[in-house]
Amino acid sequence: MDIPRPHPLIIYMKVPSIVDCVSSQKINCRAKTRWATNGNVIVGVNNESGRDSQHLNAPSGIFIDTRHENNVYVVDGNNYRVQKFLGNSLASDGITIAGGNGYGSEPNQLKTPVDVYVDANENVYVGDSSNHRIQMWPKGATSGITVVDTDGTGEYENRVGNFHSMFFHEKTNTFYLPDVFKKRVVKFVNGSNIGTVVVGQDGDEFPSKILYGPTGVFVDDCETLYVADAGGSRIQKFLKGSTEGITVAGDYQEGSNAIQFKQP
Numbered sequence: 001m002d003i004p005r006p007h008p009l010i011i012y013m014k015v016p017s018i019v020d021c022v023s024s025q026k027i028n029c030r031a032k033t034r035w036a037t038n039g040n041v042i043v044g045v046n047n048e049s050g051r052d053s054q055h056l057n058a059p060s061g062i063f064i065d066t067r068h069e070n071n072v073y074v075v076d077g078n079n080y081r082v083q084k085f086l087g088n089s090l091a092s093d094g095i096t097i098a099g100g101n102g103y104g105s106e107p108n109q110l111k112t113p114v115d116v117y118v119d120a121n122e123n124v125y126v127g128d129s130s131n132h133r134i135q136m137w138p139k140g141a142t143s144g145i146t147v148v149d150t151d152g153t154g155e156y157e158n159r160v161g162n163f164h165s166m167f168f169h170e171k172t173n174t175f176y177l178p179d180v181f182k183k184r185v186v187k188f189v190n191g192s193n194i195g196t197v198v199v200g201q202d203g204d205e206f207p208s209k210i211l212y213g214p215t216g217v218f219v220d221d222c223e224t225l226y227v228a229d230a231g232g233s234r235i236q237k238f239l240k241g242s243t244e245g246i247t248v249a250g251d252y253q254e255g256s257n258a259i260q261f262k263q264p
Helices: none
Strands: 011-013 059-065 071-076 081-085 095-099 113-118 124-128 133-137 145-149 167-169 174-179 184-189 196-199 214-219 225-229 234-238 246-250
Touching: 059 113, 071 113, 081 113, 095 113, 095 124, 095 133, 113 167, 167 214, 174 214, 174 225, 184 214, 196 225, 196 234
Parallel strands: 011 059
Antiparallel strands: 059 071, 071 081, 081 095, 113 124, 124 133, 133 145, 167 174, 174 184, 184 196, 214 225, 225 234, 234 246
């Protein structure tokens, strides 16, 4: 199996809850939503890579901060930085709010940034994969603070080396990381270096409990976990506390028809 190395483009938006977790009544306000087939460029210019404030080079994660004027945050991978574009003037220059000081492991540097999340206080969290850490950049700061060392003090089996993406569940103050090489999802409480395997435990033999190469995760307000399982060409859903997955999209086989994926 050939798992594509990032940079996956993962878009996160903070949106109002549409699920009543207690009654399990779902209000699907997007049931009839349709999207245009042609995309519009919102940041980056001339279809060219670059290092200045208007260009990007290998962008990966993106976060749209709907709580603060729809500002757009982009992980600019090969420039080792995170750029902020003001929602009310996206055509203006990007503002470097994390990294931008070259490739490295110092508090003001990033090595392989893969994802970004912005909380209610506009603190910026960056998944810095090759440095095995999650950095938090307080609003206006020029250096980051390591809030999770993913290869740190926990049991060896619960550590994560390089990761392809990151999801921060703000409600529970918890980070979720897909560990593609060990075929599992591991969570870390913000400020802790001790990981907990959520799904993909060693010894699982049933296809519904196995992940074949997770690359992306999302956790909703009910703590239901959704996993893009690239190796299985499917999207798996895990209810809170369950290790039994439900395939909600894809059919295990790579393909290009309407019900198939190829390494999502």
